Amino acid sequence: MDDYNCQLTESCIKFAEDDIGETSERRTEALIMLKSWLKENPKINANPDPLSLLYFLRACKYDLDRTKENIKKFYKMRSIRSEWFNDRSPLDPHIAELFRIGVFLPLLKKDVDNRQIVIIRTGAHNPKKHKFSDVLKASKMILDYLMFQDESISVYGINAYFDMSHLTGGHAFQLTPTLIKHAVQSWEVYPIRVKLLKFLMVPSHVIWALQIFRSFMSAKLKSRMFISRDTAEDPSRLPVDLGGTESSYDELTVYWREKMESNADFFNRFDKYKTVS
Template structure:
């Protein structure tokens, strides 16, 4: 059985029960089943700690078949898109600079209990920064938030796209193939995301 303990407040607990189908019994049983499934499928190379698995379970409202598919898709995607998911050292100069520029900013305030993030699509210099690195920084921050923030796992994210300063040079960094890849990547994430 899992050693996980729900530590959020009663309102969060009720939301998880009523919207995500997450009860103590369902959670314990689902965690055990997913962990056993990962042991039986070592080729997936997924993290098997409770919070990581719960991010997928909650994103799929504890539907086990859907959760397994999401986990499989997510880790497959990570291996197929190394330009976004490999070499994720936050101290690399190109990564550190983009993070300091604020290409992806998680706010401290919440809207309807959802974590709000601002994606500043044109704050970087397209002559200097690669779009793949911009995506990498955003995904690094979102992964960190999703693994460490249970409230985000339960309620999801609201993403606000700040398009101020967008130029033709920025648009050239996003050919249809890259937009398609980014859309496919977002679809495979387990987090509930709203955009405005």
């Protein structure tokens, strides 16, 4: 389509063709069909930007029925989960403080399979001060921005590492079954190819919470979830804080806090997209 500006390398385009079945002709045809479908269903109120639609198409490997269903679920979630998707200002004091803490940290280098690595620091915030819904809100803000800055993530996918060190009973108390269910549901409908969910340094007192997480997952997501009482087996591509050689938590925190503060307009443009009644 004339409004799609491909940002992929030749090797990434080849991978998309081999792994997803994407060709330029198939991509153009699918985008035309989805845009027409969205015009016929205005209440979905989805972002019509080609890159946004391609995230859904690639996550569903160009199965149009699955893609449409996932689009409906995603934008319905954005409408229902107002605590995560409304009033998303990086300058909001509660959100800005979570950015300063560094609860969600995408790495600046990819892994050996070109996948995006993100570190989720589940015990970094103060549970007496910060609501877990705000932690999720801040995390999704960074993820949404990241997805639109790097198209290759829609092809190669993402590996998520959960650093559960410093997790206290107060943190665990925030993880109600309802909140866990909502969090897992959001993972299932987000238009991103989740390749790994690795929970590191898991304290014994929160194993029950991870079992609840797992109970709400699809079979595919369950197969990609792993729990370890220690650090990663091969931490070389991880931050120095996890025994690796990549940027430290402090360095990544400064980088992403500055990115969020300087791109508040992104959320002003993006946050209007959610299902309307």
